Amino acid sequence: MERTALQRTIRRGIAVLLIPISLYPMMFVARMDDNRVAYNHPALGLGYDIALLIFIGATLYFLGSILIQSLSSIQDSGQGEPISD
Numbered sequence: 001m002e003r004t005a006l007q008r009t010i011r012r013g014i015a016v017l018l019i020p021i022s023l024y025p026m027m028f029v030a031r032m033d034d035n036r037v038a039y040n041h042p043a044l045g046l047g048y049d050i051a052l053l054i055f056i057g058a059t060l061y062f063l064g065s066i067l068i069q070s071l072s073s074i075q076d077s078g079q080g081e082p083i084s085d
Contacts (some may be wrong), residue, residue, distance in 0.1 A: 012065055018058040025051040 001009075029048045032039050039045075 008065065010068075011028040012062060015058040015065075019062070022051040022055040022058065026055070046062055 025047045029039070029044055032044075
């Protein structure tokens with residue numbers, strides 16, 4: 001495996017792990033809202049916002065990485081043999 005492919009695989013693996021991990025703080029705050037528990041600590045609101053940013057960033061990175069690799073493989077496969085009429 002090439003070094004760039006290994007780095008890409010590690011980054012994608014980290015992004016995949018960050019997606020469910022970032023959901024836990026958001027679910028905690030949402031459950032407190034559902035139970036009508038007042039949370040006045042600013043760390044809960046900040047933690048929710050940070051978890052949301054991590055979730056969005058990891059999801060966008062993962063999907064963008066797959067899209068870019070798919071487009072480059074389609075483009076590379078199109079440069080093989082010319083189509084003859």
